[in-house]
Amino acid sequence: MFYFIGLGLGDAKDITVKGLEIIKRCSRVYLEAYTSILTVGKDALEDFYGRELILADRDMVEQEADEILKGADVSDVAFLVVGDPFGATTHSDLVLRAVNAGIKYSVIHNASILNAVGCCGLQLYNFGETVSIVFWTDSWKPESFYDKIKRNRDMGMHTLCLLDIKVKEQSMENLMRGRKVFEPPRFMTVAQAAKQLLEVVQNHREREEEPAITEDTVCVGLARVGADDQAIRAGSLREMAACDLGAPLHSMIITGHLHPLEVDMLRLFSLEGLGNLKMTDSSTYIS
Amino acid sequence: MFYFIGLGLGDAKDITVKGLEIIKRCSRVYLEAYTSILTVGKDALEDFYGRELILADRDMVEQEADEILKGADVSDVAFLVVGDPFGATTHSDLVLRAVNAGIKYSVIHNASILNAVGCCGLQLYNFGETVSIVFWTDSWKPESFYDKIKRNRDMGMHTLCLLDIKVKEQSMENLMRGRKVFEPPRFMTVAQAAKQLLEVVQNHREREEEPAITEDTVCVGLARVGADDQAIRAGSLREMAACDLGAPLHSMIITGHLHPLEVDMLRLFSLEGLGNLKMTDSSTYIS
Incomplete structure (x- = not known):
């Protein structure tokens, strides 16, 4: 049996x-x-x-999949995935x-950030499509995540x-020279994500389009959800851009x-109160 | 400490x-x-x-919450929830x-049906708002879930x-007589949900509105996800209405x-092939 755990x-x-x-009974x-x-x-996991x-990095999973599966018809092999095995990536291949x-x-399921964010008190039922925010570079600043946030917010x-x-x-230089030298891992912080989002908001203003979110939109920053030292902060997008939630992984909710x-x-997690929430009708608020 | 597990x-x-x-070290x-x-x-859990x-039923959690929390400031008390503690219900109260x-x-997180459904191979990123389908009665047949399905499908x-x-x-009679006699628990099956949905489709046709889904729309029925005998079937809505996935709990994906x-x-889980999928563009299909 091949186990996704x-x-x-x-x-x-x-x-x-x-x-x-x-895990204890698998051959690999x-x-x-x-x-x-x-x-x-x-090391801590092995202990x-x-x-x-x-360790199975992306290259190995994509290029040596048959090696990973080898023998799983006659013995047990396990493939461990942080979160739920079919959360962020399906591993369909x-x-x-x-x-x-x-x-x-x-498949042995487990918590995924997609459901664990419920711990901040927002109803999982009220979430629309999940988006990914990627690191911008000097020449590549995609804003596509913004459109999805707008679409979700339009529906409340x-x-x-x-x-x-x-x-x-790999750095561009190492890549071009074919040197297998890797940069240190980078994990986007809530502050970095919020800053990119503020830039998108500003870009919309410069194009004289009314942005779907503002500096005052209530956001939630989450770090190390599920760990003893998890951090959750609720506040305006402006506050998110200035907050330090410590070590990775971070996620953010708009x-x-x-x-x-x-x-x-x-309010249990709020920074400076929750900004200027307005009643939309008798039962909900929006910022 | 009060633990949600x-x-x-x-x-x-x-x-x-x-x-x-x-759990092993908690006082209650x-x-x-x-x-x-x-x-x-x-019994199996206790063993x-x-x-x-x-056992904490809804009445107890709502009316005796202080009793549940009692002593959790000086000792450990645990509150166990199937799935993730903040999945279907937030327990915010x-x-x-x-x-x-x-x-x-x-909070000690765990898998929730909201992420575990990824095991059928559909990308969790591509899910819109989650809906609940309730048992219809002779006099109460809400169709609101249909509008959300339509909205999600409109966005792909x-x-x-x-x-x-x-x-x-309680039966209406027992309720009116104040008798604490309860009906056997009921769990909606995929077949029942599909039949209600087919009725909504038919109602739309009778009102000469083009329904957002048809008998041929590809659906996935899931039962006992995460258990050894879990069942997953992919097929048309019509096929779902006729399929028997066994014991609860069931969920369905449109x-x-x-x-x-x-x-x-x-296709790994398909009943009769996947009906008449049509290409929408170079990269996606719709039924």
Whole structure:
């Protein structure tokens, strides 16, 4: 059997009892290492599981998939994924290869940031499409995430923004010279995401389009959700651009219409009050 | 500390190692028993945890919240929730009461149906707003879920439909006579949900409005996600209305635009092929 096992979001102990039992009996255990990270590293996981882990970066998963699946028809092999195995990435390619090779597979689910953000008190029902915010470069500043946030807000929905992760990146020079030298990993902070968003808002103003969000729109910044030192802050987009939530991973929510109970929950995490919320009707607020 | 602990979706072993350790040291452990169920009952959980569980139904959580929180400022109390603690229900009321009473709280996350549905191969990024489909009665047949499905489909997004659960319901007669006699629990099946949806489609045709979905729209039925005997079927809405996925809980997805890789994944679970998918552009399909 080939097992896709979710590790959850915090540390080594966030694996399920079922997942841990499977890991202990597998012949090989891979750790997918490019879509997300825990607050602990490979060593801590190996200590806790009592097993050696094989790091599987993107190249390996894409180019050596058959190697990863090898023998899973006659013994058990596990592929560990931070969060839920089918959260941010579906790993459909591995599933389809397994099925085509006559290998049975099984999924051991776990928490994903997509549901765990509910801990800030915003109703998961009220979220629209999830967006990704990527690191801008000097020459590439895509604004497509903004359109989705606008569409969600037009319908009163909140937007979960997943923030960029860059691991095993090569500098342009190293890439051109074919040198396998990698830059240190980078994880976008809530402050960086908020600054990019403020720039998009400003761009809209300069084009004389009314922006769908403003500096006062209520946002929620989340860091290390599920870990002992998780941080949640609610405040205006302007406040988000100035806040330091510490070590990765970070995520940000742009709120839509807020139910009074959601407002009560956000106050538990609020920076300077919640800005200038306006009643939209008898039951919801918007900023 | 007051702990909200997610139990995940399958059986007793789907709890996290962290969650299990906490349960073992708590002075009292409640089991929330009205938003979802596992494939095993309270007895199996008590056996596995080695702890007695106090069943907390909706009345108890709403009316005896202070009793549940009692002593959590000086000892540890756990409140177990199937899935993720802040998935379908936020339990914001309990959180706010705890904070107001000066009680610290902590959340131990776990898988929720909202992210676990990714196992069918549909990208979670491509889901719009989640909807709930409730049991119709002779006199009450709300169609509001249909409008949300339409809105999601108009944007090419999939819709996760959570299906109704009725526990501790009283018959009208018992309610009027004040008799605390409860009906057997009811869990909506995929077939029942599909039949209600087909009726809505028919109602639209009778009003000469073109329905947003048809009998041929590709849907996915899921049952007991995360359990050993989970069932996933992809097929037309018509096929869903006739399929038997066995014991609860069931969920259903109405697809929007399908990426070719999503189609490949759905074929693994398909009933009669995937009906008449049409290309919408070079990269997606719609039914």
